[in-house]
Amino acid sequence: MMYTQSDDRIRVAVVGGGAAGMMAAGTAQSLGASVTLYEGMGRLGKKLAITGKGRCNVTNNCKPDEFLSNITKNARFFYGAINAFTPEDTMSFFEGLGVSLKTERGNRVFPVSDKAKDIVDAMRSYCNGVNIIYKKVSAVEKGENGFSVTADGDCRTYDKVIIATGGRSYPLTGSDGFGYKLASRLGHTVTAISPSLIPIESSSRLCRDMQGLSLKNVSIKVKDKSGKVLYTDFGEMMFTHFGVTGPMILSASAHIKDRDISSLTLSIDLKPALDEKTLDQRLLSDFSKNSNKDLINALGELLPSKMIAPFIEYTGLDERKKVNSITKDERRKLLLGLKSLDIPLSRLRPIDEAIITSGGVSTKELTPKSMESKLHAGLFFAGEIIDLDAYTGGFNLQIAFSSGYLAGKFAAEYEY
Numbered sequence: 001m002m003y004t005q006s007d008d009r010i011r012v013a014v015v016g017g018g019a020a021g022m023m024a025a026g027t028a029q030s031l032g033a034s035v036t037l038y039e040g041m042g043r044l045g046k047k048l049a050i051t052g053k054g055r056c057n058v059t060n061n062c063k064p065d066e067f068l069s070n071i072t073k074n075a076r077f078f079y080g081a082i083n084a085f086t087p088e089d090t091m092s093f094f095e096g097l098g099v100s101l102k103t104e105r106g107n108r109v110f111p112v113s114d115k116a117k118d119i120v121d122a123m124r125s126y127c128n129g130v131n132i133i134y135k136k137v138s139a140v141e142k143g144e145n146g147f148s149v150t151a152d153g154d155c156r157t158y159d160k161v162i163i164a165t166g167g168r169s170y171p172l173t174g175s176d177g178f179g180y181k182l183a184s185r186l187g188h189t190v191t192a193i194s195p196s197l198i199p200i201e202s203s204s205r206l207c208r209d210m211q212g213l214s215l216k217n218v219s220i221k222v223k224d225k226s227g228k229v230l231y232t233d234f235g236e237m238m239f240t241h242f243g244v245t246g247p248m249i250l251s252a253s254a255h256i257k258d259r260d261i262s263s264l265t266l267s268i269d270l271k272p273a274l275d276e277k278t279l280d281q282r283l284l285s286d287f288s289k290n291s292n293k294d295l296i297n298a299l300g301e302l303l304p305s306k307m308i309a310p311f312i313e314y315t316g317l318d319e320r321k322k323v324n325s326i327t328k329d330e331r332r333k334l335l336l337g338l339k340s341l342d343i344p345l346s347r348l349r350p351i352d353e354a355i356i357t358s359g360g361v362s363t364k365e366l367t368p369k370s371m372e373s374k375l376h377a378g379l380f381f382a383g384e385i386i387d388l389d390a391y392t393g394g395f396n397l398q399i400a401f402s403s404g405y406l407a408g409k410f411a412a413e414y415e416y
Contacts, residue, residue: 009032009033009034010032010033010034010159010160010411010412010413011033011034011036011146011157011158011159011160012025012028012033012034012035012036012158012159012160012161012162012408012411012412013035013036013037013038013140013147013149013156013158013160013161013162014028014035014036014037014038014130014161014162014164014408015038015137015140015149015161015162015163015164015165015179015182016038016039016163016164016165016166016179016383016385017037017038017039017041017043017044017045017132018044018045018046018047018048018164018165018166018383018384018400019045019047019048019123019383019397019400019401019404020164020166020382020383020384020400020401020403020404020407021037021039021162021164021165021382021383021404022037022044022045022123022124022126022127022404023123023126023382023400023401023404023405023408024162024164024380024382024404024405024407024408024411025037025127025130025162025408026123026126026127026130026408027404027405027407027408027409027412028162028408028409028411028412029127029129029130029412031408031409031412031413032412033160033411033412034131035130035131036130036131036132036133036149036156036158037127037130037131037132037133038133038135038136038137038149038151039132039133039134040134040135040136040137040151041134042134043134044120044123044124044127044132045119045120045123045124047166048116048119048120048123048397049116049117049120050116051116051355051397052110052116054115054116055110055111055114055115055116056110056111056115056116056118056119056120056397057108057109057110057392057393057394057397058090058091058094058101058109058110058111058119058394058397059087059090059091059109059394059395059397059398059401060087060106060107060108060109060393060394060395060398061087061088061091061103061107061108061109062087062107063086064079064082064083064086064087067082067086067087067395067398068082070390070391070393070395071388071389071390071395071399072196072254072255072358072389072390072391073358073387073388073389074363074387074388077363077366077368077388078368078388078399078402078403079368080368080369080406081368081369081371081399081402081403081406082398082402084369084402084405084406085401085402085405085406086402087109087394087398089405090109090398090401090402091109093401094111094119094122097122097125097126098122099111099118099119099122100112100113105235106235106247106393107393107394108393108394109394133151133154135151135152135154136151136152136178137149137150137151137182138150138151138152139182139185140161140163140182140185140186141185141186142186142376142379143157145157146158146159146160146378147159147160147161147378147379149161159378160378160379160380160411160412161378161379161380162380162381162382162404162407162408162411163179163182163183163379163380163381163382163385164179164381164382164383164385164400164404164407165178165179165182165385166179166357166383166384166385167193167354167356167357167359167360167384167385168180168193168351168352168354168357177193177357179385180193180360180361180385183361183381183385186373186375186376186379187375187376188361188362188365188373188375189361189362189364189365190359190360190361190362191359191360191361191362191387192359193351193357193358193359193360194257194258194351194357194358194359195253195257195348195349195350195351195353195354195357195358196253196254196257196354196355196356196357196358196389197250197251197253197254197354197355197356197389197391197392197396198250198253198257198348198349198351198353198354198355199240199242199243199244199245199249199250199253199348199349199353200243200244200245200249200252200253200261200266200345200346200347200348200349201242201243201345201346201347201348201349202242202243202244202266202343202344202345202346203344203346204243204343204344205310206239206310206314206341206343207239207240207241207242207243207244207343208241209309209310209313210239210306210307210310211239211240211241212238212239212240212306213238213239213304213306213307214236214237214238214246215236215237215238215239215246215268215270215304216235216236217234217235217236217272217273218234218235218236218237218268218269218270218272219232219233219234219268219269219272220232220233220234220237220248220249220252220266220267220268220269221266221267221269222252222255222256222264222265222266222267222345223264223265223267224259224263224264224265225263230255230256230259230264231251231252231255231256233248233251233252234248234272235247235248236248237249237268242349243343243345243346243349244266244343247392247393249266250355250391250392251391251392251393252266253348254358254389254390254391254392255391257348257358261345261346261347261348262345262346262347264345265342265343265344265345266342266343266344266345267340267341267342267343268340268341268342268343269338269339269340269341270303270338270339270341271302271338271339276335276339279335279338279339280331280335282302283302283331283334283335284331286298286299286301286302287323287324287326287331290323291322291323291324292322292323292324293322293323294319294320294321294322294323295312295317295318295319295320295321295322295323295326296308296309296312296319296320298323299311299312302338311337311341314337314341315333315334315336315337316333317330317333317334355392355396356384356389356396357384357389358387358389359387360384360385360386360387360388361381361385361386361387362387363386363387363388366381366386369406369410370406370407370409370410371386371403371406371407371410372407372410378411380407380410380411381403381407382400382403382404382406382407382408383399383400383403383404384396384399384400386399386403388403
């Protein structure tokens, strides 16, 4: 069945009801367009509701230039978008919708309530008045007088279309990669797809023995076989039954995703605030206070309790050796372990577990100022479906909001 609207306003279809899609739909509607939003998952913002472990890291409270330095791919393409709708604009946008925000370590911005639901509800309210169709789109085609969008056999025509279907990560939330097929059928190039911002596996027994243990205020280096440092960071991480995860690990994965992961080593500095000389003095002081104790009972002020036994095994020392008989060479082994706990890496976790997808619609085929296709006038893309990705810390959601804003803005205009 072919359905045609009689409304004189510009008719805009938005495919995908995530962060980018809702921003695009709400923006286009606010500028006078007649907007229809297609979402196949039964409710809007399903993936947005689980971001940031349910807290939703909305954006990063930084200037555009700093923001661009955190985009790992095609940053220059995004220059116009981040300046058109900045992190400050995003914060003002949500506060205008009644969501109080706070800035935490690393300039990460969260709702004061620590509830992603508040962000989702705000975005849904922004889309009040948008015609929402809870059906999965099966085809988008370019015609002589606009575009046809088909969902469950229902075909409707529109003047403009915005595709904001996300990537391939978290398929249970609707990001199943189908948007790439829509783009390809319209003649667009889709670059190689890979996981980004994803935990990393390791065969090390250390990880299994310390699973569930979170470390804060530690530093990491990712090195190749020659010892060359590929990535450094400071902050938080966690051990799991399969390897390592946490903010630093996710950002590291984005930086090394194109490498042979099995040839890399994660080196953890457990005491980055102390140089070797100072740390050795600290060890001597602790040993002096615990001289008659077994080694395993003398490291409680230096390490979390769950780490002590695996750490001693890592150094090759006897956990039951008396502290007063520890030699200088053995103390050196402890020191080196504290400053460089080496974990061999194996591979990235499956793409289904990635926070975002690297790759997507080629930026060479899009106009940076509007997110419009260079192949078809009136066709736009927004969010993760574009070949753009960034480090963790609110940068990827900001990409969704900025690109969604531009796509919605320009789709609503007659002339541009």
